[in-house]
Amino acid sequence: MTSRICAVIPAYNAADTIQQIIKGTFNHVSHVIVADDGSTDNTSQAASDAGAEIISIGKNRGKGNALKRLFQHAANQGYDAVISIDADNQHDPEEIPLFLKAHRKYPDEIILGSRMHEKEKIPRARYNSMLIARFFVSLAANQFIEDTQCGFRLYPLSLIKKMTLTTDRYVTETEILIKAGDMGFKIRTVKIGALYGAQTSHFRSVRDVDAITAYVTSYQLIKWFKESVTSDRPYTYSPNHIRDWIGKNKFIDGRFQTLCALTIYPLMVLFLFEYLFFSRIIKNNFASIRRLDCGFFKIFLNAYMLPVLLVAATAEKVLNVMGFKARFTDRFIQTFYPNLWNKKG
Ligand SMILES: Nc1nc2c(ncn2[C@@H]2O[C@H](COP(=O)(O)OP(=O)(O)O)[C@@H](O)[C@H]2O)c(=O)[nH]1
Ligand SMILES: [Mg+2]
Numbered sequence: 001m002t003s004r005i006c007a008v009i010p011a012y013n014a015a016d017t018i019q020q021i022i023k024g025t026f027n028h029v030s031h032v033i034v035a036d037d038g039s040t041d042n043t044s045q046a047a048s049d050a051g052a053e054i055i056s057i058g059k060n061r062g063k064g065n066a067l068k069r070l071f072q073h074a075a076n077q078g079y080d081a082v083i084s085i086d087a088d089n090q091h092d093p094e095e096i097p098l099f100l101k102a103h104r105k106y107p108d109e110i111i112l113g114s115r116m117h118e119k120e121k122i123p124r125a126r127y128n129s130m131l132i133a134r135f136f137v138s139l140a141a142n143q144f145i146e147d148t149q150c151g152f153r154l155y156p157l158s159l160i161k162k163m164t165l166t167t168d169r170y171v172t173e174t175e176i177l178i179k180a181g182d183m184g185f186k187i188r189t190v191k192i193g194a195l196y197g198a199q200t201s202h203f204r205s206v207r208d209v210d211a212i213t214a215y216v217t218s219y220q221l222i223k224w225f226k227e228s229v230t231s232d233r234p235y236t237y238s239p240n241h242i243r244d245w246i247g248k249n250k251f252i253d254g255r256f257q258t259l260c261a262l263t264i265y266p267l268m269v270l271f272l273f274e275y276l277f278f279s280r281i282i283k284n285n286f287a288s289i290r291r292l293d294c295g296f297f298k299i300f301l302n303a304y305m306l307p308v309l310l311v312a313a314t315a316e317k318v319l320n321v322m323g324f325k326a327r328f329t330d331r332f333i334q335t336f337y338p339n340l341w342n343k344k345g
Helices: 018-025 043-049 063-076 093-105 116-121 124-141 157-161 171-182 207-228 242-247 250-280 287-292 296-321 328-336
Strands: 005-011 032-037 053-057 081-084 111-114 153-156 188-191
Touching: 005 018, 005 043, 005 063, 005 093, 018 032, 018 043, 018 093, 032 043, 032 063, 043 053, 053 063, 063 081, 063 157, 063 171, 081 093, 093 111, 093 153, 093 188, 124 171, 124 207, 124 296, 124 328, 153 157, 171 207, 207 242, 207 250, 207 287, 242 250, 250 296, 296 328
Parallel strands: 005 032, 005 081, 032 053, 111 188
Antiparallel strands: 081 153, 111 153
């Protein structure tokens, strides 16, 4: 049986580019739904003129909320899967067949675009942050995910239905990858082009990075807490996961994430101690880390290197302003944020 697939585009002030994206998308799917997220330009009109169905979200609430609305809308119309594509010409709709082909082979799994092979086309700071993000997101997802920040994806809606999504803005796409991966679904990758041009990003480098970091940290802490006292069993995602239970209450969630951010470093010292010395009483505790075969100390070191990296990046910036061509953070990141899953294939 073939799946019914449509394309979904979360859009915010994308009137200049949305028609081109929709036109290209119609070459490969017969229905396109755009969530216009309180745009102040004429995104809605432009998208509608290009033949898309429009969901109007009155006030801007971010990409995550728009995606959730689009998933629900597509499911209500009987679609089995959706292809999400950005509204700002950073993805080429002509690559949609790659996703469709992979979907035919792996109908129950997320197909994720990866731009990591196009290093020279990605701004250097962006590329480095992608390497760090994928290290920690992969850890939470229990599998290596090549490009955790790419929004060009194919989502089977049956898989989305298996998870409760509690985050918003740019965190939701990370939350989906973590939960799908942590449930044991393989995240499949297709290589796509990296298109960086004159686009302006809505991504706020401090607030949005902080929000993603806080979510990943809190998810990971719960995993380690649980695994520290259980024998030989990874704590993976399922309905009624502790993180969802906390995430459902925004007030508690905010405080919990702050608490996690403040305590992660001292707690990792405790976890390292438990990893080394409790494993005699609680046999094979920290099962997800033991399966990685790299030991907890390596992950401990990787996490503790983040503040060092911050200092190094600041020093590098100063040197570059002074006219030196410093690039030492690249090496630092490659060393401390590698693919831990490499040897296991
Ligand atoms: N609905 C909605 N979509 C958004 C919003 N911000 C970004 N997007 C979508 O997400 C895509 C990626 O966001 P962008 O700001 O370009 O981030 P970047 O490409 O990671 O720098 C955009 O092309 C839009 O399709 C928002 O506030 N609401
Ligand atoms: Mg963009």
